[in-house]
Amino acid sequence: MKRLVIGILAHVDAGKTTLSEGMLYRAGETRRLGRVDHGDAFLDTYALERERGITIFSKQALLHLDGAEITLLDTPGHVDFSTEMERTLQVLDYAVLVVSGTDGVQSHTETLWRLLERYRVPTFLFVNKLDLPGADRGALLAEVQARLDGGCADFGADRPRGALEESVALCSEELMERYLEAGALEDGEIAEAVAKRRVFPCFFGSALRLEGVDAFLAGLARYTREPPRREAFGAKVYKIGWDEQGVRLTYLKVTGGSLRVKAAVSGSREGEPWEEKVNQLRVYAGAKFRTVEEALPGMVCAAAGLSRTRPGEGLGAEPDSELPSLRPVLGYRVELPRGVDAHTALTRFRQLEEEDPQLHVVWNEALQELHVQLMGEVQLEVLGRLVRERFGMEVGFGQGSILYRETISSTVEGVGHYEPLRHYAEVHLLLEPGERGSGLRFASACREDDLDRNWQRLILTHLEEKTHPGVLTGSPITDMKITLAAGRAHQKHTEGGDFRQATYRAVRQGLRRAESVLLEPWYDFRLELPSEAVGRAMSDLQRMGGSFAPPETEGDRSVLTGSAPVSEMRGYQMEVTGYTRGRGRLSCSLRGYEPCHNAEEVIAAAGYDCDADLDNPADSVFCAHGAGFLVKWDEVPAHMHLESVLDAPKEPAGIPGERAAERRAADYCAMVAEDRELLEIFERTYGPIRRDPRKAFRPVRREPARRPPSQPPKGLDGPEYLLVDGYNIIFAWDDLNTLAQENLDAARGRLVDLLCNYRGFRQCEVIVVFDAYRVKGNPGEVERVHNISVVYTKEAETADMYIEKVTRELGKHNRVRVATSDALEQLIILGHGALRISADAFREEVAQVEQAIREYLESGGTAAR
Numbered sequence: 001m002k003r004l005v006i007g008i009l010a011h012v013d014a015g016k017t018t019l020s021e022g023m024l025y026r027a028g029e030t031r032r033l034g035r036v037d038h039g040d041a042f043l044d045t046y047a048l049e050r051e052r053g054i055t056i057f058s059k060q061a062l063l064h065l066d067g068a069e070i071t072l073l074d075t076p077g078h079v080d081f082s083t084e085m086e087r088t089l090q091v092l093d094y095a096v097l098v099v100s101g102t103d104g105v106q107s108h109t110e111t112l113w114r115l116l117e118r119y120r121v122p123t124f125l126f127v128n129k130l131d132l133p134g135a136d137r138g139a140l141l142a143e144v145q146a147r148l149d150g151g152c153a154d155f156g157a158d159r160p161r162g163a164l165e166e167s168v169a170l171c172s173e174e175l176m177e178r179y180l181e182a183g184a185l186e187d188g189e190i191a192e193a194v195a196k197r198r199v200f201p202c203f204f205g206s207a208l209r210l211e212g213v214d215a216f217l218a219g220l221a222r223y224t225r226e227p228p229r230r231e232a233f234g235a236k237v238y239k240i241g242w243d244e245q246g247v248r249l250t251y252l253k254v255t256g257g258s259l260r261v262k263a264a265v266s267g268s269r270e271g272e273p274w275e276e277k278v279n280q281l282r283v284y285a286g287a288k289f290r291t292v293e294e295a296l297p298g299m300v301c302a303a304a305g306l307s308r309t310r311p312g313e314g315l316g317a318e319p320d321s322e323l324p325s326l327r328p329v330l331g332y333r334v335e336l337p338r339g340v341d342a343h344t345a346l347t348r349f350r351q352l353e354e355e356d357p358q359l360h361v362v363w364n365e366a367l368q369e370l371h372v373q374l375m376g377e378v379q380l381e382v383l384g385r386l387v388r389e390r391f392g393m394e395v396g397f398g399q400g401s402i403l404y405r406e407t408i409s410s411t412v413e414g415v416g417h418y419e420p421l422r423h424y425a426e427v428h429l430l431l432e433p434g435e436r437g438s439g440l441r442f443a444s445a446c447r448e449d450d451l452d453r454n455w456q457r458l459i460l461t462h463l464e465e466k467t468h469p470g471v472l473t474g475s476p477i478t479d480m481k482i483t484l485a486a487g488r489a490h491q492k493h494t495e496g497g498d499f500r501q502a503t504y505r506a507v508r509q510g511l512r513r514a515e516s517v518l519l520e521p522w523y524d525f526r527l528e529l530p531s532e533a534v535g536r537a538m539s540d541l542q543r544m545g546g547s548f549a550p551p552e553t554e555g556d557r558s559v560l561t562g563s564a565p566v567s568e569m570r571g572y573q574m575e576v577t578g579y580t581r582g583r584g585r586l587s588c589s590l591r592g593y594e595p596c597h598n599a600e601e602v603i604a605a606a607g608y609d610c611d612a613d614l615d616n617p618a619d620s621v622f623c624a625h626g627a628g629f630l631v632k633w634d635e636v637p638a639h640m641h642l643e644s645v646l647d648a649p650k651e652p653a654g655i656p657g658e659r660a661a662e663r664r665a666a667d668y669c670a671m672v673a674e675d676r677e678l679l680e681i682f683e684r685t686y687g688p689i690r691r692d693p694r695k696a697f698r699p700v701r702r703e704p705a706r707r708p709p710s711q712p713p714k715g716l717d718g719p720e721y722l723l724v725d726g727y728n729i730i731f732a733w734d735d736l737n738t739l740a741q742e743n744l745d746a747a748r749g750r751l752v753d754l755l756c757n758y759r760g761f762r763q764c765e766v767i768v769v770f771d772a773y774r775v776k777g778n779p780g781e782v783e784r785v786h787n788i789s790v791v792y793t794k795e796a797e798t799a800d801m802y803i804e805k806v807t808r809e810l811g812k813h814n815r816v817r818v819a820t821s822d823a824l825e826q827l828i829i830l831g832h833g834a835l836r837i838s839a840d841a842f843r844e845e846v847a848q849v850e851q852a853i854r855e856y857l858e859s860g861g862t863a864a865r
Contacts, residue, residue: 002226003298005071005253007088009116010098011106011587012077015128017041017055019098019207020074026213027063029285033210042286043074054078056382058088058239060251060284060300065221071300078378082111082590083328083356084239087311089119090321091238091253091300093227094220099127101135101204105147107524107561108589113148122194122224124201125152126216131206141202148200155201155223157215165190172198191223229297233257234318235265237309240355241302242390249282249302250309255318259295259303265315269308279305310354328360329521329566329590332380333398334370340393346370348391352383359383373403375590402567404602405519405593406470406511407479408433413646414510415636416502417620420628424490425498427459428645430483431510437592440477444484448732449821449838451487458496459484462503469616471511472518473606478593479519482507485645501621508618509633512610518602519593521566529576529584531558536579544568545597563591719765721810722758723803723834724842725820726751726770732821732839754846756786761849767791767806769799807834 010016017036020043025033034041043059044050055076063070073092075085089095095116099105116123125148127140144152151171155164168190169179175193179185193199201219205212239251259265259278266275282289282302295301312321336345346363349370353361360373374380380397387393414429434441442463444456463484467476489499525546527537534551537560541548546569548562569588576584596602610618618633620640631639730736730747740747752768759766766788772780772795780794793802803818810816816834819842837845 002068002224003071003296004068004093004224004226005073005091005298005300006094006096006220007073007075007092007121008096008098009075009085009112010077011100011103011108011112012054014077014098014100014103014109015207016077016098017043017074019096019126019128019213020061020072022207022210022213023072023217024061024063026210026217027065029061029063035208054378056081056084057241058084059286062283062285065217068221068224070220071298073300077108081379082108082375085112086115087238089115089121090312091236092119092121093298094224095121095123097123097125098207099125099140099144101127101129101137101140102132104140104143106587106589107526108587110147111524111589117197120197122197124194124216124220125203126207126212127202127204128207130204131209131211137204140204144202151198152200152202154204155219156204157212157218168193168199175199187222188225191225194223195225195227226298230256230317233259233316235259235315236318236321237311237313237315239311240309242351242355247304248307249304250306251300251302252309252315253300254295254297256297257316258297259301261293265303265306267308267313267315269310274308276306276308278303311356328373328375329403330376330380330400331362331371331373331403332400334372335396335398336370337394342368342370345393345395348387348393352386372397400570402520404473404475404596405478406472406475407477407517407519408511408514409517410515411646412510412514413485413644414506414508414513415620415640415644416504416506416509417622417631417636417640418498418501418505419623420621421623421626422493423495423498424488424493424623425502426488426641427484427499427502427506428486428640428642429463429503429506429510430481430485430645431507431514432481432483434479434481436479436594438479438481440479441481442483443481446484446486447840449840451489455487455489455494455499456484458499459487459503462500463507466504468504468507468511469613470516470518471508471610472516472599472603472608474608474610474613475518477511486642488642505617505620508616509620509636512618512633518596518599520596520602522563522591522594523566523569523588524563524591525561525569525586525588527560527576527584527586529558529560529580531556533580533584534558534560537576537584540572540575563594565594565597566590568597720815721765721767721817722762723806723816723818724751724755724766724768725799725803725818725822726768727799728820728822729839729842733843752785752788752790754850755788757853758846758849759787761853765789769793769802771799 008016008020018041021030021034021036021041024030024042030042034044036044041050043061044055046056055074055078058076059074061072061074063072073088075088076082077085097109097112097116099109113123125144127137127144129135130137141152141154153164153167153171162184165179165185168185169176172193175185175189175198178189190199194201201223203212203216203219205216207213233254234256235252235254237250237252241249241251243249259281261279261281262277264275264277266273268274280303281292281295282304283292283295283299284302289302292301309315314320334345334349336342346361349361349372353359359379362371362373363369364371372380372383374383377400380400384395384397387395408431411430411432414431415427416429417426418424419426430445442460444460446456448456463482469475470477487499487502529537531553534553538548538551541560541562541564544564546562546564548560551558551560553559573586576586610616620631620633620636621628622631622639623629637644726748730740730744730751736747736751739750748770755766755768768788769791770793772792780797781792783790791802793799800822803820807816807818811834817837818834819837819839821839
C-alpha cells in the first residue's frame with residue numbers, strides 16, 4: 001500500500017477547506033459533511049477559525065483510497081499566514097491547488113505556484129465553484145495554462161480516454177513519442193509525468209455540492225505513486241505546537257527508516273549538539289489523535305518529549321530545509337498591561353516564536369521595548385488572541401511600521417583591522433550586489449596558505465551569526481554576496497574574538513564605502529471593481545507609486561492588476577469598499593522587496609546616524625609604539641597590512657613567458673622575506689643559530705626542466721632529502737582532498753605514486769610521513785615503497801614531531817627540504833637549517849615533473865632527461 005502526504009493550498013475563499021471536507025466525507029472518513037459557514041468543519045479546530053471562517057493553522061487528517069493511505073494537510077489560504085503554509089510544503093509528496101471558478105487565478109495563486117515550483121512538489125488542480133454563474137470551464141482551463149503552466153491538462157471524468165491521453169501527450173516530447181509509437185499512454189506513464197512535474201491534472205466541480213469530488217479522489221489514487229524512501233532513519237520537522245496540557249509537540253514526517261517510541265533523536269541547535277528521547281507518537285485527525293508505537297516512512301506524526309527541535313530541521317539522514325522565501329514585512333510595538341514584567345512577556349512571546357519562526361520577536365534594549373514582526377493585521381489579531389488565551393495577558397499593539405531592508409548597487413571591498421595590544425586580526429571582504437530576493441550568501445576565496453582554514457571558518461561563522469544593519473536607516477542588509485577575499489592572523493597574538501571584531505568592522509566599512517539602496521516590501525494586487533470606479537482606482541495607484549496593466553473590462557466589471565508598495569496599500573481595502581459601495585474587491589500577495597519609492601523621506605524620518613551607532617563601528621583599531629589607536633573607516637586603506645583585493649593587478653590567464661617568470665620571482669622574494677621574519681622570531685625565542693644562517697635560505701639549484709641533477713649538490717656531503725607531511729599535503733591539494741573524502745587509503749596511495757615519480761626524476765631521497773599517533777600501542781612503521789620511504793609515526797608521536805627530529809639529524813650533513821603548509825612546523829624547521837616549501841609550490845613542482853615524464857614517454861624515450 002502506498003503512503004502519501006498531500007497538501008491542499010488555495011487563495012483565501014477558494015473553497016479549500018470545503019474540498020477537504022468533501023474528500024473526507026466521500027472517502028468515508030467522516031459521517032457528515034461539515035461546512036465552514038456553519039462553523040462545524042472537521043479541520044477547523046480553533047475557535048477563531050470557526051468565527052472568521054478561515055484556516056489559520058495547518059491541520060492533518062487521514063483518508064484511505066484504493067491501495068493508498070493519504071495524510072491530508074489543510075493549509076492556511078490567507079496571505080498573512082503564508083509562512084505556515086510554506087513550512088508545510090517541505091513535507092509534501094503531492095499538492096492540490098484549488099482555484100476559484102468565479103475568481104480565476106489570483107495573484108496569491110501565482111505566488112503559491114512559484115513556491116510549489118521552488119520545492120518541486122507535483123501538483124493536481126481542482127477548479128472549484130463551477131456551479132456559480134460566470135464560471136466557464138474552457139476559459140478557466142485556458143487561464144491556468146497561460147498564467148500557471150502549459151502542462152495543465154483537463155482530467156475531468158466526462159472526457160473520453162483518448163482525448164485525455166492526447167492532451168497529456170502534448171505536455172512533453174517524451175510523452176508525445178510514446179503516444180505516437182504505442183497509440184496510447186499507460187496510467188504508469190502518466191503518473192511518472194505527474195511526479196516529474198511535466199503534467200498537472202486539472203479537475204473541475206463544486207466541492208460544496210460534492211460535484212467532481214469522486215472523480216478527483218479516483219484521479220489521486222490512479223495517477224500518484226509513492227516516492228522512494230531511504231533505509232536509514234530520516235525525518236523533517238515542519239511545525240512546533242503545544243497541546244492543552246502544555247506538552248510540546250514536534251510535528252514531523254518520517255522520510256526514511258522508522259521512528260519508535262523511546263528512540264533517541266539527535267541534532268544541533270545554535271552550534272550545540274543535543275540528544276533526546278521520544279516519549280509519545282501521535283497521529284492526528286482533526287482535533288483528535290491516536291498513539292502509535294512506530295512511525296513508518298511517509299507517516300506524519302507529532303512527537304512528544306523533544307524540546308530542542310525547530311521547524312525546517314532535518315533529523316537523522318534528512319538535511320535541513322532552506323530558509324522560507326516569505327518574510328514578515330510589518331513591525332509592531334507590544335503594549336503590555338500594568339504589572340506585567342517585560343522580560344516575563346518576552347519569554348512567553350519567545351515560545352510563540354518557536355512555534356512560528358517567521359513571527360520575529362525583537363527586544364529593543366535601548367528603549368526597553370518588545371516588538372514583533374509579522375505579515376499583516378489579521379495575523380496580529382490572531383497573535384493577540386493567542387496571548388490572551390494561552391498566557392492570560394491582555395496585550396495591545398502600537399501603530400505598525402514597515403520593515404525596510406538595505407542593499408548595495410556595486411561591488412566594494414570592506415576592510416576590518418583589530419589590533420589593540422596583544423591582539424591581531426585583519427579581514428578583507430568583497431561585497432557584491434545580488435538578485436532581488438536572493439538574501440545574503442557567504443563564501444570564501446582566501447587561500448589556506450594565506451589564512452588557515454579554521455580562521456576562515458570562524459570568519460564565515462561571524463558573518464552568519466549576526467543581523468548586520470545598513471547605514472541608511474539601520475535596517476538589515478539583504479540581497480548581497482559577501483566573500484572572504486583575504487585575511488591575516490598573528491602566530492602568537494590572534495584569538496577568536498579578534499576575528500569577530502575585524503569581521504564586523506569589515507562589513508560595516510564596506511557598507512560605508514558602497515552606494516547603499518533602501519528597499520521596501522511591495523504587493524502584487526488584483527483589484528476587481530465596477531467600471532465606473534476604474535478612473536478613481538488608477539489615480540490612487542499612480543499616487544501610491546505603483547504600476548499596473550491596462551484594465552480588463554467585461555460587462556460592467558473591470559479588473560486592475562499590478563504592484564505597489566506595502567506602505568501605500570495598507571488600509572486601501574477600506575477605501576475601495578467606500579468608493580465602490582461595497583462592490584470592489586482587493587486581493588494582495590507579497591511580491592518581495594524593491595527599491596523604496598520615497599527613500600529620501602524614509603531616511604530622513606528614520607534619523608539614523610551610523611557614526612553614533614557604537615554597537616556597529618566601521619572604524620578599525622591599529623597598534624603603534626605599544627598602544628592601540630583608532631583609525632576612521634575612510635582612512636583604513638592607508639593603514640591596512642594586506643593589499644587591496646580590488647586594486648591588485650590581475651595577470652590574464654594563460655600568458656606564459658616573462659610575466660610568469662616575474663611572478664615566480666616575486667613569489668620567491670616574498671617567501672625569502674617571510675623566511676627572514678620567521679628566522680628573527682625564532683632567534684628571539686630560542687637564541688641565535690650557530691651555523692651559517694644563510695644556508696637556511698639558499699635556494700636549491702634547479703637544472704633545466706628535463707635534466708635532473710646527476711651529481712649531488714656541492715657544499716654538503718650527503719644527498720638531498722625531501723620530507724613530506726603526508727596528510728597536510730593531501731588536505732591542501734584539491735584533487736587529493738576530494739578523493740580523501742571518499743577513500744583516505746586511495747588518496748594516500750595516489751600521493752605515494754606521485755612521489756615515486758618525483759623521486760625517480762629528481763634523484764633525491766623522499767620520505768613521506770603519515771600521522772598514526774592515535775593508534776593505541778602502535779610502535780611505528782617505516783616501509784620502502786618502490787623508491788621512497790613511507791613512515792607511519794608511533795603512538796603519541798605526530799608527523800610534525802618526527803619531521804622535526806629527522807630534520808635536525810639530516811640537516812647536519814645534507815640539504816633538506818620540507819613540504820608542508822603548517823606555519824608552526826615551518827618555523828621550527830627553519831631553526832634546523834632546512835628549506836621550507838609550501839603545499840601550493842610543491843604542487844607546481846610535481847606537476848612540472850609529471851609533464852616532463854609524459855613528454856619523455858611520448859617522444860619514445862629519445863628526449864634528453
